[in-house]
Amino acid sequence: MSNGSVLTREELANRFREVGLEQGDSVVTHSSFRSLKPIEGGPEVVILALLDVVGPKGNLVFPTFTNYGYDSPDWYFDPAETPCRTGIIPETARKWPGAVRSLHPTHSVTVIGPDAEALTRDHLKYRAVGIGSPLDRLAEMGGKVLLIGVNNTTNTTVHVGEEHTDVPRVSATPLPKVKIRLPDGKMIEHQLDTSPSCSTAFEAIDYPLRRKNQLNDGGAGRSKLTLMKGADIITVVGEMIKDKPDILLCTNKRCTRCQKTREVLRAMGRIP
Numbered sequence: 071m072s073n074g075s076v077l078t079r080e081e082l083a084n085r086f087r088e089v090g091l092e093q094g095d096s097v098v099t100h101s102s103f104r105s106l107k108p109i110e111g112g113p114e115v116v117i118l119a120l121l122d123v124v125g126p127k128g129n130l131v132f133p134t135f136t137n138y139g140y141d142s143p144d145w146y147f148d149p150a151e152t153p154c155r156t157g158i159i160p161e162t163a164r165k166w167p168g169a170v171r172s173l174h175p176t177h178s179v180t181v182i183g184p185d186a187e188a189l190t191r192d193h194l195k196y197r198a199v200g201i202g203s204p205l206d207r208l209a210e211m212g213g214k215v216l217l218i219g220v221n222n223t224t225n226t227t228v229h230v231g232e233e234h235t236d237v238p239r240v241s242a243t244p245l246p247k248v249k250i251r252l253p254d255g256k257m258i259e260h261q262l263d264t265s266p267s268c269s270t271a272f273e274a275i276d277y278p279l280r281r282k283n284q285l286n287d288g289g290a291g292r293s294k295l296t297l298m299k300g301a302d303i304i305t306v307v308g309e310m311i312k313d314k315p316d317i318l319l320c321t322n323k324r325c326t327r328c329q330k331t332r333e334v335l336r337a338m339g340r341i342p
Contacts, residue, residue, distance in 0.1 A: 077109040077291045082119035086216070089288030089295045091120075096129035096185065096213040098205060098227070098300070101159045105219025105293035113162040116218070121182070129183030131208055132160035133226055137176035146249035146257065147175035154178075159218075172204055175248045175260055177226075179204045185211075194250075197239075197263045199229040206230050209300025219293040222272045227300045228318065229265045231307025237266045237315060238334045242326035266331040270320035278306045315340045 091097060099120065103113050120130050134154035136147060149171045154161050163180050164171055170186035172178045172193035181189045181204070189204050196202040205227055215227050222228065233239075245262040252258060279285045284302040288295040310317045315335050319328040335341045 083122040085290035086123045089297045090286040093125040094127045098131040099216045100224040102219035113159045132163040132180045134164045134180045148251040200233045217296040223269045227303045228272045231304040235311045242330040
C-alpha cells in the first residue's frame with residue numbers, strides 16, 4: 071500500500087472489487103472504521119470508495135439504528151437529526167448529500183443511490199427487519215451484504231431470515247410505543263416489535279454459507295472483508311431453523327430474548 075501502510079480511497083476500492091463488489095450492485099455495509107486504520111482520510115473515504123465501485127446505478131445501504139434511547143419518556147426519533155448508534159461510517163452516510171433515511175424509530179436504514187426512495191419507503195408499515203422491510207427488499211432485488219472488520223454477529227439480514235421462518239417472535243417484557251417526528255413536523259407513535267434472538271450466535275451461518283461457496287473473503291489493510299448475497303443468507307437461515315429451530319439462539323442465561331424464545335419452542339414441542 072502507498073505511504074507505507076496507509077489505506078487510500080483507490081486501494082479501498084480495489085479491495086472491495088477483489089472481494090466481489092461490482093458496478094451496479096446494491097449492498098448493505100456493516101462496518102468498523104477503526105479496523106481500517108491507518109487510512110488516508112475519514113469515514114467519507116470509505117463511502118467514496120464504495121461509490122467508486124458500485125457506480126451511479128448502485129445503491130449503498132447503511133444500518134442507522136437507534137435502538138438505545140426509547141426507554142426515555144422524552145426521547146423521540148427524528149430521521150433528520152437523531153444520530154445512529156452503529157458506527158461512524160453509517161453516521162457519516164446519513165448526512166450524505168442526497169441520502170434518504172427510513173422512518174423506523176429503532177431500525178432505520180440510510181440509502182445513497184437511485185433506489186433510495188423505493189428502498190426506504192413505508193418502513194413503518196412493516197416489522198423492523200421483517201418481510202417487506204428495507205433489508206428484505208434489498209435481498210429480494212439481489213442485494214449483497216458487505217462486512218468490513220466485523221463478523222456475522224452484526225449481520226442484520228440474519229434477522230430478516232428469521233422473519234421468513236415460523237420461529238415465534240415473543241418479548242419477555244411488553245414493548246413500548248415510541249414517538250417519531252415526521253419530516254413535516256408532525257409527531258406520531260409507533261409500536262415496536264422484536265426479533266426472536268439476539269445476534270450472539272449468528273456466526274453459525276458461516277459454515278453453511280462457506281460450504282456452498284457463498285462467502286467471499288478479502289481484506290483491506292488489517293481489516294477483514296466478507297461479501298455475501300442477502301438472498302443466500304435468508305435461504306440458509308431458513309434451512310438451519312427448519313433443521314434445528316433454536317440454532318440461532320444464544321445460550322446466555324441472562325439473554326431474556328433468546329431464553330424466552332427457547333421456552334416457547336419447548337412448550338410447542340419443537341425442541342427438547
